Amino acid sequence: MVCYRRSTVLAAAALSVGVMVSGCAKTAEAPSASTNSSSAAQKPATAVDLKSLVPTPANTTTSKGPDSIADNGIHQYFQVTGAPSEVMNAFKAALEGKGWEVSTIVSSGGGEGGGGATYTGTNGEAYGVFDGGGYKTNTYIDVCTWPSKPANPNCQRGKDR
Numbered sequence: 001m002v003c004y005r006r007s008t009v010l011a012a013a014a015l016s017v018g019v020m021v022s023g024c025a026k027t028a029e030a031p032s033a034s035t036n037s038s039s040a041a042q043k044p045a046t047a048v049d050l051k052s053l054v055p056t057p058a059n060t061t062t063s064k065g066p067d068s069i070a071d072n073g074i075h076q077y078f079q080v081t082g083a084p085s086e087v088m089n090a091f092k093a094a095l096e097g098k099g100w101e102v103s104t105i106v107s108s109g110g111g112e113g114g115g116g117a118t119y120t121g122t123n124g125e126a127y128g129v130f131d132g133g134g135y136k137t138n139t140y141i142d143v144c145t146w147p148s149k150p151a152n153p154n155c156q157r158g159k160d161r
Contacts, residue, residue: 071150
């Protein structure tokens, strides 16, 4: 009889431990679910991946960035094979294809002799400055984008930023 009671007690104890372990496992899972939701909460729903809004120009030979700039913006640099006017016209069309509403600030030159263009644009709340130019078959484009229009939307030029 003692043997029976010990078996019953051990079985009951094992069942209790199993329930407690099961309860602990569920408790352990809850914080990780909470952690995941708090990680998602750290990134606002309105946050924009600025890099994904900028198309890589056709015939790009070198690209750099994105580098962080003021007002939560990013800077990207592209060196492109092609005449500046043609490259910038194609880049403007590619921006519009990505949803940008683009305005031309200045454009100059034509053909292989040199030239370029500077555009500004919006894509939802995002704001961008797109500045490109060059000579013959070399075009250099500096792109600065921000989650919203900054007070001073200055996009510095330079491949060595």
